[in-house]
Amino acid sequence: MRLFSTDSIEDAVEMFRSSDKDVLEVENDQGHVIGYFTKSDLNEAVQKGRLHEPIGQLISMEVDEHVRSSIQHTEGKEYIKLIESHVFSDIIDSLYDGVFITDGRGIPVKVNKAYxxxxxITADKVIGFHMSDLVKAGFYxxxxxxxxxxSKWPVTVMQTLRNDRKIIVSGTPIFNRKREILYVINSVRDITELLRLKLEIEDLQQLKLLRQSSRSMIEERNGEEFIAVSEAAVKLYAQAERVAKTDAKVLLNGESGVGKTLIAKYIHENSNRQGGAFLELNCGAFPASLIEAELFGYEAGAFTGALTKGKKGLFEVADNGTLFLDEIGDLPLEVQVKLLKVIEEQAFIPVGGSKVKKINVRIIAATNxxxxxxxxxxxFRExxxxxxxxxxxxxxxxxxxxxxxLPLIQYYLNFFNTQYQCQKEISIEALxxxxxxDWPGNIRELxxxxxxxxxLTIHDTIDVKDLPEEIKPAKTEYFLFPEEILPLKQAVDILERELITKALKRYKTTRKAAEVLKVSQSAIVQKMKKWNQND
Known part of the structure; x- marks a missing residue:
């Protein structure tokens, strides 16, 4: 039952009669407490004949300390009854997250089974002991x-337990009407479990799709991996498979290390030339004279240092197969002319020779x-x-x-475990x-x-401490989980610096970083100058 400001004395008498309280809270139409109505107020109203006035005109805005103590004591008793009730225990024990409740002094009064x-840590180890003593004892x-x-404010911290396990704890205060803390309700989550759930949702589910879907696959062909789980990769391999059925020229473009050779092999192995040779030449690895000899071969005595019997070029060896020309942008201009003739006529003359040799070679080129x-x-010739x-x-x-x-990591982990006769695993945190x-070196770097x-890892589980330093992100625990509440301006400055530094590291230039962060280039330059001066 609730007493409203528009209620009558009769309503108040009925409420006092049905409860053992000496004071009642009075609420307005919006449900907000606007004052108190005591038994003393009731007696005074009766004596003065104010029985027909609404309670709102008779309430007290303040009550004496004895009544306040009674209110607080009543609230405390109600909370204790709730916490000790079987229904409450059943409810919090059904939660997946841990629940840890202390009273306003910092003494634990309840934990659930998930905690x-x-x-x-079992309930009997902590309930009834003060939190400061539990911290000193090494529990937390x-x-x-x-x-x-x-702080009288919700707080989220990272705790390390006595078994070195790390948990995230979010504490929320429960106040009485004097803004005094009656209880602190802590929600507890295991960091390791959070990371595992994150990876299961984002990545491990993809492994299930990988096994179930005919379009998403991990295949091993001649020791090479063809992995397509992401939408971009599925689209890429579908495009490569379509073009493989033809003899059309293909130009692969992408950053260094993205797997251009792998896609070229995939095209070859899905074409009608798969029975022929697949040969590769890095056009940036040789000077012009040697590239010409490598491509077209040479006759005996064609130049000083040439083999006495001559040598077949890659075009001739790759007849009825595929020739992959990597880093085609580095091909010297003089060799580009000869390559154009081969493409147009499917014929060439070896270095130092006079006879034309006919071939049937598919050319796949690549560049970054x-x-x-x-x-x-x-x-480069147009x-x-x-x-x-x-x-x-x-x-x-x-x-x-x-x-x-994740599929690529697992593939290479299995591959090198087999090659070096190991049984290494990678921890969830390291994953x-x-x-x-960001993998700037792409698949080659991976x-x-x-x-x-x-x-290099001595133990069987590869953990965070084993990772190269460039993979470990900058420490931001202080900002993410500050032990103290930072001034807002200082927190904003820290976040700005982290984001700008990360953008510059990834995109290299202030112009591109500004474009991604959606600010002006001059703003980034000015902030960098300010940081340099402060540092």
């Missing part, structure tokens, strides 16, 4: 409840450079560019196809760090790092 599971590194009692820009600069660029295929960087990351890394971890 005992997460922390491995710090107390969220004491932080709440100190802007060939159109090179054409404008006169460093006619060759259009001959090669019949079917352009863009290979996205690994940071744009993160759903492929989360790998997942957050392969190298997984191999390094398998070779």
């Amino acid at each position: 005992e599971r997460i922390t491995d 590194s710090k107390s969220a409840s004491m932080e709440v009692i100190k 450079k802007d060939l159109k820009g090179l054409v404008k600069e006169g460093r 006619d060759l560019y259009y001959r090669l660029n019949v079917v352009p295929i863009y290979i996205p960087p690994l940071r744009h196809r993160l759903k492929d990351l 989360d760090f790998l997942h957050q890394y 392969r190298n790092i997984i191999e390094r971890l398998v070779v």
Whole structure:
């Protein structure tokens, strides 16, 4: 029952009669407490004949300390009854998250079963002891409840337990009407479980799709991996498979290390030339004279140092197969002319020779450079560019196809475990760090790092401490979980600095960083100058 400001004396008499209270709270129409009506107020109203006046005109805005104590005592008794009730225990024990309740002094009064599971700390070890004593005893590194009692504000902290397990604790105060804390309700979550759930939702579910879906696959063909889970990768392999059925020229474009050779092999192995040779030449790895000899071969005595019997070139060896020309943008101009002739006529003359040799070779080219820009600069022939660029295929960087990351990590982990006869695993925490890394070197960098971890890690579980320093993000625990409440301006400055630093590290230039952060370039430059002066 509630007493409203518009109620009559008769209503108040009925409420006093049905309860053992000496004071009643009076609420307005919006449900807000606006004052108190005591038995003394009732007696005074009767004596003065004010029986027909609304309660709102008779209420007291303040009550004496004895009555206040009675109110607080009543509230406390009601909370204790609630906490001790079987219904309440059943409710909080049904929660997946841990619940840890202390009173306003910092003494634990209730924990649920999930808390005992997460922390491995049973109720009898903590209930009735003060939180400061439990911290001193090594049960916890710090107390969220004491932080709440100190600040009278909700607090989230990271706790380290006596078994070195880390948990996230969010404490919320429960106040009485004097703004005194009656209880602190702490919600507890295990960081390891959070990371595991995150990865299961975002990545491990993709592994299930990987096994179930005919379009999403992990295949091993001749020791090479073809992994497509993300939408970008599925689209890429579908495009490669379509073009593989033809002899159309393909120009692969993408950052260094994205797997251009892998896609070229995939096209070859899905074409009608799969029975022929697949040969690769890095056009940037040789000087002009040697590239010409490698491509077209040479006759005996063609030049000083040549083999006496001559040598077949890659075009001749790859007859009825595929020749993959990587880093085509580095091909010297004089060799570009000869390559154009081979593409047009499917014929060539070896270095130092006089006879034309006919071939049937499919050419796939690749570059990480802007060939159109090179054409404008006169460093790449325009006619060759259009001959090669019949079917352009863009290979996205690994940071744009993160759903492929976990399957790739697992593939390379299995691969190098087999190669080095190991049984290494990667912890959930380490996987989360790998997942957050930008991978500027793409799949090549991923392969190298997984191999390094398998070779160098002494124990069977690869953990965060084993990861290379460049993969570990900058420490931001202080900002994310401050033990003290920061001034708002200082917190904003810290966040600005973190975001700008991260953007500059990823995009290299202030112009691009400003574009991503949606601020002016001059704003970033000015902030950097300010930081340099302060530092």
